[in-house]
Amino acid sequence: MRYQHATRAVVALTLVVAFAMPVVGSGEDKEPQDGIAEWTIMVYLDADNDLELNMFEDISEMERVCSSDMIKVVILADSFEAYEGTHWYFVEDGEVDIDLQAGIHDCDCHDIAGGCPGELNMGDGASLEYFVVNAASFAPAENYMLVLWDHGASWYGICWDDSSPLPDGGYDCLTMDEISDAVASAAETFEHGAMSIITFDACLMAAVEVAYEIRDLADYMVGAITTVARPGFEWEWLLNRLNGLDEATPYNVGTAIIDVFMEYYEQCVGLGIGGYPYASESLIDLSNVSRLVEEGVADLASALFDYAEAGGQKSVIQRCSEVHTPQIQYLGELDPFVDLGIFASNLADRLPELEEISERITELLEDTVVYYDFVTTETGACMNTTGLSIYFTCAMNHLYEYGELAFGEDTLWDEFLFELSESPHTASR
Secondary structure (H helix, E strand, O other), rough: OOOOOOOOOOOOOOOOOOOOOOEEEEOOOOOOOOOEEEEEEEEEEEEOOHHHHHHHHHHHHOOOOOOOOOEEEEEEEOOOOOOOOOEEEEOOOOOEEEEOOOOOOOOHHHHHOOOOOOOOOOOOOOHHHHHHHHHHHHOOEEEEEEEEOOEEEOOOOEEEEEEEEEEOOOOEEEEEHHHHHHHHHHHHOOOOOEEEEEEEEOOOOEHHHHHOOOOOOOEEEEEEOOEEOOOOOHHHHHHHHHHHOOOOOOHHHHHHHHHHHHHHHHHOOOOOHHOOEEEEEEEEEHHHHHHHHHHHHHHHHHHHHHHHHOOHHHHHHHHOOOOOOOOEOOOOOEEEEEEEHHHHHHHHHHHHHHHHHHHHHHHHHHHHHEEEEEOOOOOOOOOOOOOEEEEEEOOHHHHHHHHHOOHHHHHHHHHHHHHOOOOOOOOOO
């Protein structure tokens, strides 16, 4: 989630766009993309909410660089009030698809998908599958990077669509199982290449639960353990950097994303962009996530469940969770996520019998979080991180949903949190 005034958050705000309503058109016919690019970047851009203006800024940044023989950029974008429907765009040399001030809206729906799809629910897995299938068919490549752009809320979901209300008064979003099912199904249709990276341009997605859910979908995952400022990625900088890579391997592309993100926010942290105080990004090797969970976190969950059930060490466990990555807040609960590595280290310091498990988690994290960086103010707003968070909550109503995750089914983490939530030491959080 891109949080409140400065970041991408799950907040329904009324947005009034102070531009003329553009005329929707399909533009001139383009020739289908010939040849196989090295990379196709698929941007699933859900701005059917309070991030609409940021969507136009990001598309404009992409258009200033355009696609190349090495990298092609295909976008499916859903706005809130600026125009009707959901539309496709292929970023090409010298073309401006959207200029709201000039009343220009020149979509590429006909060329990419045979026509405009109408108003899609971007919080529906079927829309994500439709996007990936058509993007890969239109712009085949050796490597695909899927970018999920919007509000993010760790394991709970991403891509809230404010035109798709739910009976409970909320709005539909992509859940982890919807993402997993959609991408796996779409990948079966690829005639060329494979999904190499899944990137989250959204808040809080560098979570072990998220990585575990998508572990079989790509080689790497990129996400932030913290919240992300509303501007998100600086796409002009990023595409220029990627086009300049000598070897555009998935690892090199992933590290370049993080380097550019840090360079951009280093110049404004604590000062510009709404006084945004920190930034972070992590590159996750998804091939090692199963080992991290099955050989490390699952054992830690079992041990902590026993402690919580016995009751004697609940206050100790609570104190070990009190070093948080800053300002991580969700649904009104302060700090429901903790840094996995720091939490495990704190547990080993206070409960020596957990030292072996903690050391194992540290080693497995080093193999899993293969690159990460963060930048903070001089006051130390971002104290530290090892690159992955884990859910640590006392909100039992959310634990029922958490238990339906693959991570919840394969570990006792949610059972441990249920037991811990009965402690008087945690009830007031």
